[in-house]
Amino acid sequence: MLTLVLAMVWHRRGQSITLALLSLLAVASAVAAPAYLIAADRAVAAGQVATAATGELTLTVRGVQDSAVGGESNDFADLGGTLIALPGFQYFYSAETPTVGLEKTDRYPTRLVFRQDVCAHVTIVAGRCLFGESDVLLGQRTAERLGLAPGDDITLAGAVPDGSAGVPRFVAAGRPKALVVAGTYLPTQPAETYWGRHGYFVGGADVGSGEPVFTTSMTLPATDRARTEMAIDGVAAPGVLDVDRIDGLRAELRRLDESAAELDDTLQIDTDIPKLLDRIDEGRAASRLLVPVLAVPLVLLACFSIYLTVGYGADGRQSELAVVALRGARWWSRWWLAAGESLVAVLAGALVGCLAGQLLINVVTAVRFPGVGQAADWSSLRYAPIAALIALLAAVAAQRRQLTRPVAGLLRRIPGPGTGRVPFGEAVLLVLTVLAGVQLVLSDGSLAGIGLFAPALLLLTLALLLSRALLPVLGRFAAGALRRGRLGPALAGLQLTRRPGASRLFALLVAAAAVAGYAACAVDTGERGRDTQARLGAGAERVLTVQPVSGRQLLAAVRATDPDGRWAMAVTQLSSGTDHPVSGLAVDSRALAAVATWPRDAPPAGTVAGRLRPVAVEPTVIKGPELALDITSSSNRLQLSVNVSSLDGESVVDFGKLRAGRATYRLRPVACRTGCRINGLQIGGSGATQVKARLAIHSLGDRWLLAKGGALATGPDGITLQVEVSPSYGEVARLRPAGVPDPLPIAYAGVVPDAIKGLADDNLRVDPVAALPAVPQLGRQAYLVDLDYVGLLASGTKRAQATQVWLNRAAPPDAVERLTAQGLTVVDDTGTAAVRERLEQQGPALSLEFYLLAAGLATLLGVGALVLTVAVDRGRRTEDLVAMRIQGLRRGPAGQATFWTYPVLVTAAVVTGMLVGLAGWRLTGWALPLAGVNPPDLPLPGQPRWGVLFWWTVAVLVPYLLAAVAGGRDLRRRVG
Structure with missing residues (x-):
């Protein structure tokens, strides 16, 4: 019996190979989704680590020693041993004490700091680096301001705060210490993780120059001091924050907290690593929601394709099965002869598909995520046996009618009466679709439970319903063409509508195109959303964050750098003075139109700038x-x-x-x-x-x-x-x-604040002069004011919450150096490109790349089903048309019937499927988390562009047309 089945496979080897390839694609699709999720998890973690802030890559243990002469506390030393047991971190010891004697003011102290390996992280401008006891390094600007040079002597004394005079000041609390200026320095990278969370280079009117005095480990013990702040900084090494280590690292951090509490309640552990781990988990969670949204319909489509093509092949062999039944074969022989040929091809394709799906993702991972985690992860192969079993079950289920149908039914060549009723499975699918849609709406878009399957169920249900609705229309069109004497279109249409399984084939092709259409909608909407977040969320092409200074000082420095406001704009953040604070930006409105990225549908930036600053005020x-x-x-x-x-x-x-x-x-x-x-x-x-x-x-x-x-x-x-x-x-x-409007002109998005504060001692009244859809960088609940007006209305001096300089593309290459020359210290350099890069490495963007893969696999499944259908139909259609030719059918109508049947079918199916995908997106796409982790409240697009959908339709249709035209030409050649 096995020999007979193998002979049948060899006799129809073209169909068997096609079915095996289709089975390969189906099982590979099922394996690809979990494999891609594993790769995406690693890529999400690596992307978040690559764009993390300093505090998210470091942990700092702080301890304070209050004594006349310092020595390290035993508890602090014990905790150092605990830190060493935390693997994967590089540790740096530091200690500092407040001193007086260098500056002429006593409003703030001079920070005398020892930091391990400091010479490797500063640039020596003059002199040499630290060597012996009493050596110190001075900041370049501090040395220039005080007229000091390498080799000069300075005297420092330990200091303590004193508020007895009503004004905070620092007074000496120990014997003066003579020190030698070994050299002057500039920090090589002020924002690098080595410096930890100490804020060494933050300066201002109330904290000092932002240039600590660095010294050796021998100097501090020899200095008479009252207070010493000690710290151990751990910097995460590459690989420590890999996705495989997240759970273990959480546990290790908890144990570290417990150890610190047991040793000394005064020890503090500062780290934002848990925030980074939470953000990684959020990105992974987004991937685990987005990938199944299209993986589920892809897997269902794969099962449907096997079910359809096996059933279609069984329909083509009905006459053989009828002969077997007439000869009285036993049921197991009849079953094996009916199903064996398909099962052999499906099993062979499934076995190869299990490996092919994993290899496909390994190749994608190697190309798209090079160097992320392990080179290849084969753990997703545990789903391969399940996928292969489902493929075999789908093949068996597709032939159940041929196994149970009587001989008369097997001999019929057109659907019998009663076959037009709605199958039970389709009715169940419709009910599940309604339930999933209701849950999705009631849960406000939560992709949980059956709501996760809402997009997949909706696409398949719409495909089935439209196939049932459109094919009768095509049949009526064919009947009308027959009455009008147009034999070619009539025969083509009748072949499509009266062929057994034609409705299911059309539904499969529509569903395959719908998966690609849904992917097109998601990919384009996500792409536009990331573009909006990158452009409007950043605020400008390039955003420099500078060390905190007052708003007036920032404005003066930026205007001195760019007097005409052509490429630089000073920006600070404010908050409203209400019970429900609203964030705001104070900007140099002179440069607003030239520098800021402006929201669409907003009044022109130049108009808004004129309203924010109606008159120029001369100070x-x-x-x-x-x-x-x-x-x-x-x-x-x-x-x-x-x-x-x-x-x-x-x-x-x-x-x-x-x-x-x-x-x-x-x-x-x-x-x-x-x-x-x-x-x-x-x-x-x-x-x-x-x-x-x-x-x-x-x-x-x-x-x-x-x-x-x-x-x-x-x-x-x-x-x-x-x-x-x-x-x-x-x-x-x-x-x-005089001349500054009061109340202050304000442009707003969302709610108008009652008053604002941030740079002034008192709240400032506001006058709304322009409504915006969103404020750059802040979103749809924010406001915009003129920084110069705010500074002139302010009666006190305050450092701004966040101080930035926005640059446009016209900024010169040495923009940072020019701003530094005006007294600003740049600590971060981001902008549109940096935000875009960060978004591209988050879970939603990485998940949408799977949508591209899913669209390609769905198209290949549809093309494979079409090729197999054409191969099965070829023999019977050739017999029918040859008979008609003998009866007098002309060559022209016969050629039209053979050549145009499948191109018309696939064109109608692809166009319908893309519309189904668009409809599914409009109904469920709003629930997909495409905006990234903690996105700003920006007006993000919710729908794809029509032009993009058109080109996607063309791209999907081309392989279908190639297969359809090739099949039609082959059939026309056979008919003659």
Whole structure:
């Protein structure tokens, strides 16, 4: 019996090879999805690690020692041993103590720091690196500002904070230590992970220069100090954060926390590694949702293709099976003769397909994710036996009718009566589709439970319903053509509609094209969404994050670098002063149109910029270095402070108490050494009772307004104020430059904030002047204001929450160097390209690459089913048409019937399938997590572009047409 079956396979070897290849594709499709998920998991982890921030790649253990002369605590040393037991990290020891004696101010200390291997991570500008005890390295700008050079001596003393005078300051708390300047340095990469989370290079008016004094491990023990902050920084080595180590690393971090708590409650462990691990898990979770969305219909399509093609082949062998039944063969012989030929081909293809699916993903992984994790992962082959078994079951189920049908039924060549009813399986599929769709809607798009299968069920159900609806239409068209005497189209249409299994073939081709159409919608929508996130989410082509400075200092530095606002724009973040804060951006509106990436459907950037800054305000400028004020006061209980800013920084210059009568007050603030601008004045009182006085300022002109606390009059001799303040309540009178609109003009997206704060001591009132669909970088709930206006309305000096410089493509190559020359320190350099790269390495983008693979496999399945169908039909159709030719059918109509049958079929099926895919996307695509991990609230596109769908349709249709035309030409040649 086996010999007979093998002979049957050899006799129809073309059909058997085609069926084996189809089985190979079907099983390979089933194996490819889990294999790709494994590869995507590794790629997601590697991508997140590659784009992680410093804090997400390091852990820092901190301890504080309060003693006269330092030695390391035993608990800290014990924890160091615990850290060494945490494998895969490179550790660096550091210690620092606050000192005074280097700077002229006592408002902040000088950080004296020992850090292991520091010389390998700084660039020596002058002198040499550290060698012996008492050697120190000074920052280049600090040395230039203080006039120090290598070889000079300095003296530092340990310091402690002292607030007894009402103003925070630092005072010496130990014996002075003589030190030698070994050299001056610049950090080679201020943002590299080696520096950990210590913020060594963060400077500002209240924290210092941002250039610590580095020294050797021998110097600190020899220094008389009261407080030492010690730290051990662990930097993750390559491979530590691979996906295979995530669970183990979580457990190790928990044990480290427990060890620290047992040793000393004062020890602190700072790390954002758990955040990185959570983000990796979120990306993997997105992949595990997105890949099955198209893997499920692909697997169902694979089973359907085997079911259809095996059944189609069995239909072509009905006459043989009828002869076997007429001869009274036993049921097992009849079963083996009916199913054996198909089972041999399916089994052979399935066995090869198990290996082919894994090899395909291995090749994709090697090309797309080189060097990520293991070279090849074969664990997904555990699904191969299941896939092969399903393929064999589908082959057996496809031939059940031929095994049970009576001889009369096997001899019929057209469908018998009653075959048009809806099969039970299709009814069940329709019910499941409705249930899955309802769950998807009620769960607000949660791809869980049966809702995960909603897209797959919907595509297959629509394909089946449309095949049942369209083929009768085609049959009526063929009947009409026959009545009109058009024999060619009539015969082609009747062959399609009256052939057994034609409806299922059309449904298969529609479903295959629908899978490709759904993939096209997802890929294009995801691509456009990532483009929007990269462009609008970044804010500009290039975004430089600089060390925190005041908004006015940032604005001055950027304007000095790019005076015309052609390629650089200063940007800071603000927040509203309401109970529900809304984020905002303060920008240099002069450069808004030239630099910012602007949202679609928004008013032109130039128009919005004009509304944000309707008038130019000229500040009061002091050429420096002396700040002199000519003032007449009626009281000696008034106190005056002036807010000034320049490229050297921003500060509040305190003139102290004013004398009664007219006098000139002179100071030389550091910020005004090369000139500065006066941004505001503040007049307070002293004593315990209310102060009422008259104050005249003769030397500042008359372009001032009184923002708070009295009345103001202008005259030829300057400005005159009637001041009434209460020192006990902290009341002050504030002057700001005239001409700044109050309330502040604001462009907004979403909710208009009641007030904003961030650079000012008081909340600023707002006047909405433009509505936007989204604010660049922040999204659909944010606002936009002019940075210069905010600075002039602000009465105090504050460092901004986030300070950035946005650049466009016209920025010169040395833009960073130019900004550095103006006193800004760039700590991060991102932008559209960097955001796009990060998005491309997240779970959604990597999962959508599987959609491309799924579209290709679905198309190959459809083409294989078509080729096998053509091969099965060829013999019977040749007999029919040859008989008609003998009866007088002309060559032309016969050629039309043979050549155009399948091209018309596949064209209709592909177009219908692409429309089904689009319909499925519109109904379920909104639930797919395409936006990435923690996306900003941006107006992302939800639908694909029609042009893209057109070219996808062409690309899918071409292989079908090639197979259809080849089959039609072969049939026409046989008919003659």
